[in-house]
Amino acid sequence: MATGTGTGGGRRRPTVADVAREAGVSVATAGRALGDYGRVGDDLRDRVKAAADRLGYSPNVVARSMRSGGTHSIGFVGADISNPFFATALRGVCDVAREHGYEAILTNSDDRLDVERAAVQVLLDKQVEGIVVAPTSVTDVDHLKRAQEVGVPIVLLDRSSSALDADSVVIDNEMAAHDAVTYLLNLGHRRIGMLACVDVEESPEVVARAGTGRLQARGAARPSIDRIRGYLAAMDDYLAPSSADLVRCTGLGSPAQAEREADALLALAQPPTAVFAADNVATQGVFRAARRRGLAIPGDLSMVGFDDLDWTTLVDPPLTVVAQPPLDMGRTAAEQLFARIKGEDRPGERIVLPTELIVRSSAAGHGAQKRSA
Amino acid sequence: MATGTGTGGGRRRPTVADVAREAGVSVATAGRALGDYGRVGDDLRDRVKAAADRLGYSPNVVARSMRSGGTHSIGFVGADISNPFFATALRGVCDVAREHGYEAILTNSDDRLDVERAAVQVLLDKQVEGIVVAPTSVTDVDHLKRAQEVGVPIVLLDRSSSALDADSVVIDNEMAAHDAVTYLLNLGHRRIGMLACVDVEESPEVVARAGTGRLQARGAARPSIDRIRGYLAAMDDYLAPSSADLVRCTGLGSPAQAEREADALLALAQPPTAVFAADNVATQGVFRAARRRGLAIPGDLSMVGFDDLDWTTLVDPPLTVVAQPPLDMGRTAAEQLFARIKGEDRPGERIVLPTELIVRSSAAGHGAQKRSA
DNA sequence: TTGCTTTGAGAGAACGTTCTCTCGAAGTGG
DNA sequence: CCACTTCGAGAGAACGTTCTCTCAAAGCAA
Known part of the structure; x- marks a missing residue:
């Protein structure tokens, strides 16, 4: 039957x-x-x-794989595919994979190191021929090293690590943030807030520092941390005061939490006249918080967001944002990976894709628009 | 070295x-x-x-797989993961898969039947134990049948097919559209346009019909077609004229094309006073076209959109939309699949998840708000 | 015809696991 | 002390492919 x-x-x-x-x-x-x-x-x-x-x-390709060693599968490890950044990057990875006759096995880490470790192990056990990973940590990379040791190349997406000799495809987070904040500074803003989705404990020194010293090596930490660095550097350039309470961090990914932190930022006794949001969730949070408080953008509050998602041109006013190219990042990462899979052997390369500050209408001049170096 | x-x-x-x-x-x-x-x-x-x-x-799980036959992998076939609907659904599928100790292999069909066929074959060759698929066609399902014949269960996502004895997880597209349009009709609108992302050739009879006859079996076609049916039925209920030029279809997925079609709709000699957008891309298109034409929403044009994406509450005014639960749809589909994988055997079941008309502020009353049956 | 190469085809090993079979050793009851 | 069961461990087959080896037959030059 x-x-x-x-x-x-x-x-x-x-x-x-x-x-x-x-x-x-x-x-x-x-x-x-x-x-x-x-x-x-x-x-x-x-x-x-x-x-x-x-x-x-x-x-039966499983049998074939066992005999010949090659599974024609690669792995993808991202924080959360339902995030448009990862979804688009994954699309790029899949497209390139298919062009090479490969398929991608998908894994979410939810930005948790233990989950990522387990995921990589599973992929290794499944004999993938390579892994594209947006790593949770750039220092804790022993699991990625082990993958390389058994002959499975790794390409880092969105973050690069000095602790690992692997290709990475990133943007210049520090410069992107620096440019965005400088743009606000040039408009005359001095009290500029920042919102990012990172755990505060991850870089207490960066957050607490607030205004002294020069930053060390680039690309050593996760994107948001570098963006904070860029923010601080720009503020320093203009001798603008960057007190610790102007930089708010929220747990990872929750829009509601982001809105709450943004609200706290805007509720300061001496509130910022402009805000830089360091990722798409934070951007949404700032926008929502401003509207809830009845602040006109850019009249009462100027803002620059991150990621050029569709909605940034649907809202009123259209948002000035830092745009990064997620599809290209995914494609490039996969291409690097396949170069390795095909046997190319050379030291890891750090590929920096360009970002663009797309000026629209969410930031306006403030006070005397003075320009300094 | x-x-x-x-x-x-x-x-x-x-x-x-x-x-x-x-x-x-x-x-x-x-x-x-x-x-x-x-x-x-x-x-x-x-x-x-x-x-x-x-x-x-x-x-080495490949070797284990060959010996025991089980690969602990399932396949996912969607039109395009960078579409938020599929991304979120996939997230649900992955979560459930992981709970069962499985991983998902991802494939994009770009809504092309030949690509989908090839994808399913690849998955079969990779010995996946089951496939969740959002099928391009609901009549051309021989490739899916073949999968079932070799013992690989299929669960349809977003569309169901009478030509295939398989579980499916869908929403009641016709009813959802019917409710949305009825809502507009109750507000007094009679000249109501509709925009959907489907190829027109797919259902010339539905589009050309425009106002006569009753519709046959539900769930026989792709979602947008059912939504058109719902629209037509609602218009019939109120004896509202639904001429063919009020229903515009655009090729699949391109926002720019959607905006162009929406613009054409609004440029009619006798333009609609309200529009129902049948998917998230169409929703964006209508919103953009209205703004470009300087039409105030809901003052000059009322609209109801589809899919409750983040941005629908970020724009001004917040959009009244039909919300479907993509995460749940993905989770449910995966759960059905695993029931089959574990050996459950029963005729295919059609699971209809509830939709909700979320009333916000993008639709307003028009003329004498008369109510009829 | 002899000696050589080329061609086509079969036998069987190998990949790394799981699992059945077998068999000796140890334990137990009468 | 013997028959009988239980336990622990090894030998080897099996999964479905690929690939090496072998070998017979055929072709060909001297």
Whole structure:
């Protein structure tokens, strides 16, 4: 009683042996005829292929993988695919993978190191030939190193790590933030707030510093931290006061939490006249908080957001944002990965894709628009 | 010269045989100790596990898959992951998969039947244990049937098919559209336009019909077609004129194209006073076109959109939309799939998840707000 | 015809796991 | 002390492919 829903019934998939029997040849010959390797007579080849068609044969790639070692699969590890940034990047990765005849196995880390570790291990056990990962941590990379050691190349997406000799595809987060904040400074703003979705504990020194010293190596931390660095540097350039309470961080990814933090920022006794939002969730949070408080943008509050999502041109006013190219980032990461998979061997390369400050209408001049170096 | 980037170097992964040698036991015993099957002495088990740790052994699941037939992988086939609907649904699928110890292999069909066919075949060759698919066509399902025949269960997402005995997880598209349009009708609108992202050729009869006859079986076509049906039915209920030029269709997915069609709709000699947008891309298109034409919403034009994306509450005015639950749809689809994978056998079930008309401020009354049956 | 190469095809190993079979050792009851 | 069960461990097959080896037959030059 086969219901056809695919559960119990299911007659066995035909194998090479079945085809061989059907065609009246040996397994070896059938294999050669089907796989186009070795030498086979033309007539026999046709006979075998006809038999294969009759049986609806298609090769079991799992068996093939075991024999040859290559699974034609790559892994993707991102924080959360439902985030448009990752969704778009993943799209890029998948497209390139398909061009190479590969498929992608997807994994979410939710930005948790333990989950990421487990995910990488699973992918390794599944014998993927390479992994594109947006790593949770750039210092805790032992699991990624282990992958490389067993011959599975790693490409970092969105973050790069000095602790790992791997290709990475990133944007210049510090510069992007620096430019955005400088833009606000040039408009005359001095009291500029910032909102980012990171755990505060991740870089207490950066947050607490607020206005002293120069920053060290770039690309050493996660994107938002670098963006905070860029913010601080720009503020320093203009001798603008950047007290710790102007930089608010929120837990990862929750829009509601982002709005709450944004609200707290705007509720300061001496509130900022402009805000830089360091990612798309924060951007949404700032926009919502401003509206809830009845602040006109850019009249009462100027803002610059991050990520050029569709909605930034749907709202009123259209938002000035820092745009990064997620599709290209995904594609580039995958291309680097396939170069490695094909055997290319060279030190890890850090590929920096350009960002663009798209000026629209969410930021306006403030006070005397003085310009300084 | 191992650079560590994971290309050439890579010493071979240790196997059970390696562990056995290290522990001084037979392969069979090592296998039992590691896999927790059969009988092993406690001391030996410890010895083997210690050896495994020393070598950094972890099982090759490809080999395991070949032996046992189960790959612990499922496939996902969607039109385009960068579309928020699919991204969110996929997230749900992945979450449930992980709960069951499975991973998902991702594939985009771009709404092209040939691509979908190829994708399903690849997944089958990769021996996935089940597939969640948002099918391009609901009549052309031979490839899905074949999957079922070889024992791979199929769950349809977002669309259901009478030509296939499989579970499906959908919303009641016709009713959702009917409710939305009725809402507009109750507000007094009679000249109501509709915009959907489908190829017009897909249902010339539906589009051309415009106002006669009753619709046949539900769920027989793709979502947008059912939504058009719902629109037509509601218009009929109120004896409102639904001429063919009020229903515009655009090619799949392009926001720019959607905006152009929306603009054409609004440029009619006798333009609609309200528009129902049948998907999130169309919603964006209508909103953009209205703004470009300087039409106030809801003053000059009322609208109801589809999909409750973040941005619908960020714009001014916040949009009245039909909300569907993509995360739940993904989760439910995966749960159905795993029930099948675990062996449950019963006729295909059509699960209809509830939609909600979220009334916000993008639709207002028009003329004498008359109510009829 | 002899000796050589080329061609086509089969036998069988290998990949790394799981699992059945077998068999000796140890334990137990009468 | 013997028959009988239980336990622990090894040998080896199996999954479906690929690929090496072997070998017979055929082709060809001397």
